[in-house]
Amino acid sequence: MAHQTLTEIIGFVAAILTTTAFIPQFLKVWKTRSTKDISMRMYLMLCSGVFLWLVYGLRLRSFPIMLANGVTLILTLAILVLKIRHK
Amino acid sequence: MAHQTLTEIIGFVAAILTTTAFIPQFLKVWKTRSTKDISMRMYLMLCSGVFLWLVYGLRLRSFPIMLANGVTLILTLAILVLKIRHK
Numbered sequence: 577m578a579h580q581t582l583t584e585i586i587g588f589v590a591a592i593l594t595t596t597a598f599i600p601q602f603l604k605v606w607k608t609r610s611t612k613d614i615s616m617r618m619y620l621m622l623c624s625g626v627f628l629w630l631v632y633g634l635r636l637r638s639f640p641i642m643l644a645n646g647v648t649l650i651l652t653l654a655i656l657v658l659k660i661r662h663k
Numbered sequence: 664m665a666h667q668t669l670t671e672i673i674g675f676v677a678a679i680l681t682t683t684a685f686i687p688q689f690l691k692v693w694k695t696r697s698t699k700d701i702s703m704r705m706y707l708m709l710c711s712g713v714f715l716w717l718v719y720g721l722r723l724r725s726f727p728i729m730l731a732n733g734v735t736l737i738l739t740l741a742i743l744v745l746k747i748r749h750k
Contacts (some may be wrong), residue, residue: 587719593712600704613700614748617687625680628673635670 585588598651602658611659619656627650677733685738689745698746706743713739 587624605611633641692698713736720728 583722590712590715595710597705601702602700610700613697615688615691618684621684628677632674632728
């Protein structure tokens, strides 16, 4: 397999993992309504950062960056909203 | 300011935010030793994904990707270890 192709596959799997990782955390908080141990500051920083990655992707017209960060922003914002509501 | 320069600044600030976001979560868990609300599955997926981003950066010889993901891997691994130890 070409070096470049393998690199692209690694990047693709990495993007899927770091994006979907927030799904189990969202589901856990959604079910338990308990957010005591979750850091509000982390999710404020993460949502701001992921939003800027989305802007970055839009400016570069990079569809993979837009897609990965768009999905991550929805998930991290949802966790942040649950944290604010159930703190 | 040139379009490209502003785009690079946005990406740089985004990288700093999404990397350092895990510091407050690590400190919270370190102080409280309480990890009940934190999803083990999230940190397993995140550590695997960030590790693959690090490999991706190494293969592309991209220093920014290596640095950001190297730091993130240390922080997310530390949170995962505390989660396993204090679950």
